[in-house]
Amino acid sequence: xxxxxxxxxxxxxxxxxxxxxxxxxxxxxxxxxxxxxxxxxxxxxxxxxxxxxxxxxxxxxxxxxxxxxxxxxxxxxxxxxxxxxxxxxxxxxxxxxxxxxxxxxxxxxxxxxxxxxxxxxxxxxxxxxxxxxxxxxxxxxxxxxxxxxxxxxxxxxxxxxxxxxxxxxxxxxxxxxxxxxxxxxxxxxxxxxxxxxxxxxxxxxxxxxxxxxxxxxxxxxxxxxxxxxxxxxxxxxxxxxxxxxxxxxxxxxxxxxxxxxxxxxxxxxxxxxxxxxxxxxxxxxxxxxxxxxxxxxxxxxxxxxxxxxxxxxxxxxxxxxxxxxxxxxxxxxxxxxxxxxxxxxxxxxxxxxxxxxxxxxxxxxxxxxxxxxxxxxxxxxxxxxxxxxxxxxxxxxxxxxxxxxxxxxxxxxxxxxxxxxxxxxxxxxxxxxxxxxxxxxxxxxxxxxxxxxxxxxxxxxxxxxxx
Numbered sequence: 001x002x003x004x005x006x007x008x009x010x011x012x013x014x015x016x017x018x019x020x021x022x023x024x025x026x027x028x029x030x031x032x033x034x035x036x037x038x039x040x041x042x043x044x045x046x047x048x049x050x051x052x053x054x055x056x057x058x059x060x061x062x063x064x065x066x067x068x069x070x071x072x073x074x075x076x077x078x079x080x081x082x083x084x085x086x087x088x089x090x091x092x093x094x095x096x097x098x099x100x101x102x103x104x105x106x107x108x109x110x111x112x113x114x115x116x117x118x119x120x121x122x123x124x125x126x127x128x129x130x131x132x133x134x135x136x137x138x139x140x141x142x143x144x145x146x147x148x149x150x151x152x153x154x155x156x157x158x159x160x161x162x163x164x165x166x167x168x169x170x171x172x173x174x175x176x177x178x179x180x181x182x183x184x185x186x187x188x189x190x191x192x193x194x195x196x197x198x199x200x201x202x203x204x205x206x207x208x209x210x211x212x213x214x215x216x217x218x219x220x221x222x223x224x225x226x227x228x229x230x231x232x233x234x235x236x237x238x239x240x241x242x243x244x245x246x247x248x249x250x251x252x253x254x255x256x257x258x259x260x261x262x263x264x265x266x267x268x269x270x271x272x273x274x275x276x277x278x279x280x281x282x283x284x285x286x287x288x289x290x291x292x293x294x295x296x297x298x299x300x301x302x303x304x305x306x307x308x309x310x311x312x313x314x315x316x317x318x319x320x321x322x323x324x325x326x327x328x329x330x331x332x333x334x335x336x337x338x339x340x341x342x343x344x345x346x347x348x349x350x351x352x353x354x355x356x357x358x359x360x361x362x363x364x365x366x367x368x369x370x371x372x373x374x375x376x377x378x379x380x381x382x383x384x385x386x387x388x389x390x391x392x393x394x395x396x397x398x399x400x401x402x403x404x405x406x407x408x409x410x411x412x413x414x415x416x417x418x419x420x421x422x423x424x425x426x427x428x429x430x431x432x433x434x435x436x437x438x439x440x441x442x443x444x445x446x447x448x449x450x451x452x453x454x455x456x457x458x459x460x461x462x463x464x465x466x467x
Contacts, residue, residue, distance in 0.1 A: 001016060001096045001097060001100070002039075002096060004016040004100055004106060004108075005043075005096055005099060005100040005106070007106075008100050008103035008105050008106035009043075009103060011103075011105055012105060013105045014105060014106055014107070015108075015109060016097075016100075016106075016107070016108050016109070017109050017112040017113075017114055018108065018109065018110050018111075018112060019111075019112065019113040019114075020110065021110050021111050022090070022110070023089070023090035023093040023094060023097075024090050029089050030086055030087060030088050030089060031084050031085070031086060031087075032049075032054075032084065032085040032087055032092060033084055034074055034077050034079045034081055034082060034083065034084065035079070037049075037050075037079070037080070037081035037085060038079045038080060038081065041079075041080050041081065045095075045099060046080070046081065048099075048321075049092070049095055050081075050085065051320055051321045051322065052087060052091050052092075052095060052320070052321055053087070053091075053320060053364055054085045054086055054087040055085070055086040055087075056083040056084075056085060056086075057074075057083055057084045057086060058074050058075050058082060058083040059072060059073045059074060059075065060072040098323075159247050159249060159251070160249055160250060160251035160254075161251060162246070162247070162251065163246050163247050163248075163249050163251030163252045164251035164252065164254045164255065166242050166246045167238060167242065167246075167251070167252045167254070167255050167256075168206035168207070168255045169206070169242075170238065170241040170242045170243070171203060171206045171207065171208055171238070171241070171255055172205075172206045173241070173297065173300075174203045174208075174241075174296045174297055175203065175296050175297070176203050176204050176205065177202075177203060177296065178201070178202045178203075179200070179201045179203070179292045179293070179295045179296050180198070180199070180200045180201070180292065181198070181199055181201075181288050181289075181291040181292035181295070182196055182197065182198040182199075182288060183196075183197055183284055183287050183288040183291060183412070183415075184196055184197070184284075184411075184412045185197070185223055185265075185280070185281060185284055185408060185412075186408055186409070186410050186411040186412060186441070186442045186443075187221070187411075187441070187442070187443070188219035188220055188221025188222070188223045188443075189221040189222065189223070189276075189406075189441075189442075189443030189444075190219075190220045190221040191219070191220060191221070192441075194411070194412070195216045195219055195223065195265055196214075196215060196216045197212070197215050197216070197265060197266065197281070197284050197285060197288050198212065198214040198215050198288070199212055199215075199289060199292055200213070200214070201289070201292045201293070201296075203296065206255060207255045207256075207257070208238070208255060208256050208257070209257045209259065210234050210256060210257070210258050210259065210289070211259040212230070212258075212259060212260045212261070212266045212267075213259055213261055213264075215260075215264045215265050215266050216264065216265050217264055217265065218263055218264060218265055218268040218269065218272045219265060219272075220273075221273060221276070221443070222273035222274065222275040222276045222277070222406075223265070223273075223276040223277060223280055223281050224265060224268035224272040224273060224274045224276075224277045224281070225265065225266050225267070225268065225274065225277035225278070225282060225285070226267065226274055226277060227260055227266075227267045229274075229277055229278055229281070229282050229285075230258065230260050230266040230267060230282075230285060231253070231258055231260075232282070233282050233285040233286055233289070233351065234256060234258055234285075234289065235248075235252055235253060235256070236286070236350070236351070237286060237289045237290065237293070238252065238255075238256060239252055241293075241300070265281065266281070266285065275406070276406055276443075279309045279311055279330070279351075279352070279406065280308060280309065280311075280406060280407070280408045282350075282351040283307045283308055283309065283350055283351050283352070283408065284307060284408065286307075286350045286351060287304045287305075287307050287414070287415070290302065290304070291304070294417055294418075298339075298417070298418060299339050300339065301339070301417065302335075302336040302337060302338040302339070302343070302417075302464065303336035303337050303338075303343070303381065303383075303387060303415060303416050303417045303420060303423075303461060303462030303463060303464045304336045304414035304415045304416075304422075304423070304461065304462045305333070305334065305335045305336040305343070305349035305350060305388075305414060305461045305462075306332075306333030306334050306335075306349065306390060306409060306414055306423070306426070306458055306459040306460070306461060307408055307409045307414050307459065308333065308407050308408035308409045308426065308442075308458070308459065309330040309331075309348075309351075309352045309354070309407075310330055310331035310332075310333065310405070310407045310426065310456055310458050311328070311329075311330055311404075311405065311406040311407065312327075312328070312329050312330070312331060312393075312403075312404075312405055312454075312456060313326070313327065313328040313329075313403075313404045313405075313406075314326070314327055314397075314401045314403045314404070314448075315327075315401060315402050316366075316367055316397070316399050316400065316401035316402070317399065317400075318366070318367050318399070319367060319398070319399050320367065325365075325366055325367070327362075327366050329354065329357050330348070330352055330354045331391060331393050331456055331458050332346050332347050332348045332354075332356070332390075332391055332458065333346070333347075333349075333388075333390040333391060333426070333458035333459050333460065333461070334346075334347075334376075334379060334380050334387050334388035334389050334390045334414070334423050334458070334459060334460035334461035335347055335349050335387070335388040335461045336349075336381075336387055336388070336414060336417075336423070336461035336462045336464070337380070337381065337383055337386055337387045337388075337416075337417075337420065337461060337462065337463045337464035337465075338385060338464060339385070339464055340385070341385055342380075342385050342386045342387075342388065343380060343385070343386065343388030343461040343462075344388045345375050345380065345389040345390075345391075346375050346388070346389065346391045347388065349461075359373060367397065367398040367399045367401075368395045368396060368397055369396045369398065370393070370394070370395060370396075371394040371395070371396050372392055372393070372394040372455075373391070373392070373393050373394075374391065374392050375389045375390075375391055375392075376391055376392045376424070376457050376458065376460065377389055378424075378460075379423060379424035379457075379458075379459065379460030380423055380424075380460035380463065381413075381414070381416040381420055381421040381422050381423040381424075381460060381461065381462040381463030382420065382421045382463050382467050383416055383418075383419070383420025383421060383462075383464050383465050383466065383467050384420065384463075384464060384465030384466060384467060385420070385463060385464040385465055386463055387414070387416070387420075387423045387460050387461030387462045387463045387464075388460065388461040389460050390423070390424065390426065390457060390458035390459050390460045391457075391458050392455065392456070392457050392458075393455075393456045393458075394453055394454065394455045394456075395453065395454045396451065396452070396453045397448045397449070397450060397451070397452050397453075397454070398450060399450050400447065400448070400449050400450060401447070401448050402445065402446075402447055403430075403445065403446050403447070403448050403454060404444070405428055405440070405442075405444055405454075405456070406442075406443050407426060407428065407442045407443065407456075408426075408442055409425050409426050409442075409459040410425055410426050410427065410441065410442035411425065411442070412425070413425040413459065414460065414461055414462045415462045416463040416464065417462065417463075417464050417465075418464060418465045418466070419465060419466035420462060420463030420464050420465055420466065421462070421463050421467075422462050422463075423459050423460030423462045423463070424459060424460045425459055426442070426456070426457055426458050426459040427439065427455070427456075427457040428440040428441070428442065428444070428454075428455075428456055428457075429454070429455040429457070430446065430448065430452055430453070430455075431452065431453040431455065432449070432452050433449060433450065433451030433452055
């Protein structure tokens with residue numbers, strides 16, 4: 001990366017290849033030595049680099065035979081930075097890449113693994129690289145080359161047929177009949193009115209018709225789902241009924257007929273805003289489908305889980321580096337209780353599978369402090385089987401920032417089943433640095449100032465069965 005930066009500064013066209021999608025994958029060390037820092041001074045980049053979080057180590061000592069012995073004293077070196085800077089190398093490489101990108105002759109390619117050198121005659125003229133997103137294509141071509149297209153196509157058809165058979169077998173466990181249910185989104189973030197999602201489910205002889213015709217029209221705000229999202233949710237719900245691993249493919253859709261009229265909240269037409277359709281409305285479609293299925297197979301279906309991803313995003317200028325930063329995460333909550341056991345607490349469910357953001361990584365990279373990250377005790381619905389608890393996540397902002405939260409289940413709590421209570425709805429709060437506290441709706445954008453604290457209290461899952 002350093003060579004690429006130097007060549008770009010000299011006006012030489014240069015392309016740097018990185019095997020992974022970011023610099024976090026391989027351990028690359030965490031020390032920047034005085035000699036490297038001196039080079040950064042000569043390039044005029046040391047001041048910007050040392051604005052990044054780091055620790056300075058000017059000397060090394062050890063206790064030997066009850067004596068403190070100095071092993072190395074860097075303060076005597078004839079350089080401007082007489083210390084080792086302890087800094088994750090991915091931060092260092094990100095910094096170098098950012099500086100190099102200022103030059104039009106520099107290009108950085110991620111996900112580009114070098115697999116060999118290209119030769120032209122007796123000269124090496126370049127390098128061969130493999131793009132990660134071509135691996136599947138290459139392997140498929142190898143299979144076809146080995147077995148022939150006819151044989152491969154036969155096996156592909158057999159896999160699709162197998163998934164179809166297993167899906168039909170699962171649907172046969174549902175009593176034939178027509179079942180209906182409805183559930184609601186809090187609002188679209190603009191109008192403030194609840195939005196209904198209604199489904200009529202017709203089961204007959206191993207097939208299902210899933211009809212959303214009575215759902216509300218598409219909304220002005222960004223909670224509209226496109227048909228692909230709705231179809232994916234239907235596929236997911238029926239896939240969970242199978243009960244054992246099967247290939248996920250189009251064969252699982254053959255027994256299902258989806259009716260989702262254009263212009264509704266579950267099949268919006270352009271130019272509808274659809275961001276929240278993927279992350280929030282998808283969760284409510286899951287809830288309404290399970291609510292419907294609970295009528296047909298009550299001993300199989302869990303109560304509603306938190307029903308939201310609690311999307312949190314903010315942008316700011318980091319006062320440590322004076323660079324813009326942007327952050328996005330989703331926050332876990334309570335799982336709905338199941339017919340034979342309690343729901344799990346503090347987990348992602350259904351249409352979300354985000355990893356937890358470690359507190360240390362968040363505070364190291366962004367101008368925030370995590371004041372609290374805990375379970376929200378007693379937020380799960382009471383019943384024979386309790387719903388899982390949500391979580392409380394509180395962030396103190398260390399600088400002015402623009403904050404956006406896109407969430408749900410702040411008005412309509414996750415339902416319980418078979419006589420159990422609902423889970424507690426979620427809460428969004430901002431405690432201002434002047435002592436005032438503001439309770440906010442499920443969807444909002446606000447400016448926060450240094451010292452303000454955001455508290456997201458996520459919903460608990462519904463309970464199952466009478467207590």
